[in-house]
Every structure is written in structure tokens, then in C-alpha cells.
Amino acid sequence: MVKFLLWCILLVLCWPLALVALVLYPLIWILLLPFRMVGIAVGGVLELLSAIITFPARLLRGSTSFRAPH
Secondary structure, rough: HHHHHHHHHHHOHHHHHHHHHHHHHHHHHHHHHHHHHHHHHHHHHHHHHHHHHEEEHHHHHOOOOOOOOO
């Protein structure tokens, strides 16, 4: 909603710039899409490595829900 209001203000103040922004926004979004996909993939790999590295510690720590109360 805020982006739309800012675009409307830009349209009133400087309509050629607003129209250029309206046309270029989808093109820039499409150009940046592969970088977003690579970022998601790298984030997934880092989460997997973190889970693999911390797995032995989680096994040794055990579950607190199955322990008998003191």
C-alpha cells in the first residue's frame, strides 16, 4: 500500500519518471530472480550443514519431554 501511495505521489510530481519506473520494475524483478533462487538454495545448503553438524550434540543432549520429573 505504501509503495502504491509513493508511486501515486511520484506520478503527480514527475509523471515521466513514474512511468519509467512502472515499466522497468518488472524487468528488474525478472533480472534479479536467478539471484534470489541462488540465495534460497545457498540458505538451504547452509541449514542442512548446520543440522548435520549439530545432530550429534542434539542426540547426546536427548529429549527433555521424555525425562522423568525429579
